[in-house]
Amino acid sequence: MPRKRLWIGIVLVATMLLNSPTAPAVENDPLPAPKGTPRERAVRAYNEGVALMRAKHYAAAQEQFEQALALDEALAEAHNNLAFSLRMQGKPHFGQALQHYNRAVELKPDLTRAYMYRGVLFTHMGDPVRARADHAKLLALDPELAARLERIIAGTDGHDESDGLAGAYEEAERSPAAVSGPRHR
Numbered sequence: 430m431p432r433k434r435l436w437i438g439i440v441l442v443a444t445m446l447l448n449s450p451t452a453p454a455v456e457n458d459p460l461p462a463p464k465g466t467p468r469e470r471a472v473r474a475y476n477e478g479v480a481l482m483r484a485k486h487y488a489a490a491q492e493q494f495e496q497a498l499a500l501d502e503a504l505a506e507a508h509n510n511l512a513f514s515l516r517m518q519g520k521p522h523f524g525q526a527l528q529h530y531n532r533a534v535e536l537k538p539d540l541t542r543a544y545m546y547r548g549v550l551f552t553h554m555g556d557p558v559r560a561r562a563d564h565a566k567l568l569a570l571d572p573e574l575a576a577r578l579e580r581i582i583a584g585t586d587g588h589d590e591s592d593g594l595a596g597a598y599e600e601a602e603r604s605p606a607a608v609s610g611p612r613h614r
Contacts, residue, residue, distance in 0.1 A: 468501055474493050478494040503536055505543070508529040508533035523550060527550060542574075544578075548560045
């Protein structure tokens with residue numbers, strides 16, 4: 430009988446922790462998007478942008494992320510991936526990419542990929558001081574990703590350009606255009 434109570438107690442505590450608003454969540458957990466709302470349309474445009482970006486159609490992806498942000502400016506992952514798409518289009522787009530990385534971390538201060546790839550952008554811009562500042566912030570959030578940024582800053586990591594992508598949002602009933610991607614921290 431005491432063993433049964435112990436297990437019941439463990440299950441209850443685990444249930445409370447999992448349902449707690451402070452329980453950790455993955456950056457790209459599905460977002461509630463009531464049907465027919467601007468949020469749903471924003472998530473759909475975002476997911477289409479992710480698919481285009483993964484196919485290396487950066488200008489087309491940029492358009493989708495801009496559309497998503499026009500519908501819901503608070504999608505931090507859309508800012509991150511828009512910045513990535515802009516960065517991949519070359520140096521003339523670096524200033525605009527930086528604005529979107531900055532907005533992504535303003536909206537979601539624990540969006541590790543935004544710090545990682547803003548650090549990469551600073552490296553491309555020849556600004557190691559700001560790249561190291563993002564590295565320092567990343568150390569507290571994700572030491573493994575921080576180590577990767579350190580190697581990129583040092584020029585010893587041939588990183589995969591798709592590493593900076595936030596995955597697609599998953600919806601309960603997704604449209605065929607929505608693409609599910611890997612979850613990033």
